[in-house]
Amino acid sequence: MEIIKTPLKDCVIIKNNIISDNRGYFFESFNEKKFKALTGWDGHFVQDNQSQSSFSVVRGIHFQKGEFAQAKLVRVVQGKVLDVAVDLRPGSDTYGQHFSIELSDDNQYQLFVPRGFGHGFSVLSPTATFLYKCDNGYNKSAEGGIHPLDKTLNIDWRINAADAILSEKDSNAPSFEDYLNN
Numbered sequence: 001m002e003i004i005k006t007p008l009k010d011c012v013i014i015k016n017n018i019i020s021d022n023r024g025y026f027f028e029s030f031n032e033k034k035f036k037a038l039t040g041w042d043g044h045f046v047q048d049n050q051s052q053s054s055f056s057v058v059r060g061i062h063f064q065k066g067e068f069a070q071a072k073l074v075r076v077v078q079g080k081v082l083d084v085a086v087d088l089r090p091g092s093d094t095y096g097q098h099f100s101i102e103l104s105d106d107n108q109y110q111l112f113v114p115r116g117f118g119h120g121f122s123v124l125s126p127t128a129t130f131l132y133k134c135d136n137g138y139n140k141s142a143e144g145g146i147h148p149l150d151k152t153l154n155i156d157w158r159i160n161a162a163d164a165i166l167s168e169k170d171s172n173a174p175s176f177e178d179y180l181n182n
């Protein structure tokens with residue numbers, strides 16, 4: 001396992017050690033001791049989630065508020081997505097900035113999205129199966145969101161925005177400006 005820093009402090013890429021042989025491949029998809037030693041993170045994951053989406057779906061930008069905020073360790077086990085983390089930490093030098101990375105069953109990269117970030121992804125393959133660990137449980141009443149096509153965030157989802165498939169919740173999410181003003 002190798003940690004690669006991103007321009008957003010504490011948001012890091014995990015490059016896994018893929019062990020291949022004549023049968024296929026093996027890698028440790030999560031090892032708490034190694035992960036904590038390499039990242040310095042002192043949290044604990046309590047929930048695993050899985051979703052499957054079709055091409056051109058965009059899920060996000062989501063976060064949970066306050067004490068219910070979640071750090072996430074995200075990966076793709078089938079297909080390819082563009083994964084995006086948005087720094088929403090008050091006082092952060094990179095507040096409002098985002099980092100995007102292609103996660104796929106080919107590169108087997110993972111992204112650690114700390115608490116205080118918004119998160120979303122777009123699907124670049126016919127289907128994508130997305131898994132992620134959370135260090136805090138789901139709390140519907142603490143959910144927050146920003147419209148993924150927001151002009152201020154100006155995220156290039158690498159799909160045709162006009163074809164983006166959004167949930168009703170995401171279609172009605174506030175703009176970044178409205179988020180800032182609330």
Ligand SMILES: Cc1cn([C@H]2C[C@H](O)[C@@H](COP(=O)(O)OP(=O)(O)O[C@H]3O[C@H](C)C(=O)[C@H](O)[C@H]3O)O2)c(=O)[nH]c1=O
Nearest residue numbers: 049051059060062063072119120121137138139167169
């Ligand atoms: C997140 C979550 C959802 N749900 C239920 C609520 C809905 O009935 C259904 C779908 O929820 P939602 O449309 O919010 O799912 P996504 O759009 O995939 O949202 C997730 O994907 C983006 C990219 C994220 O980063 C968030 O972790 C998460 O919000 O699952 C649960 O029962 N537990 C959960 O932890």
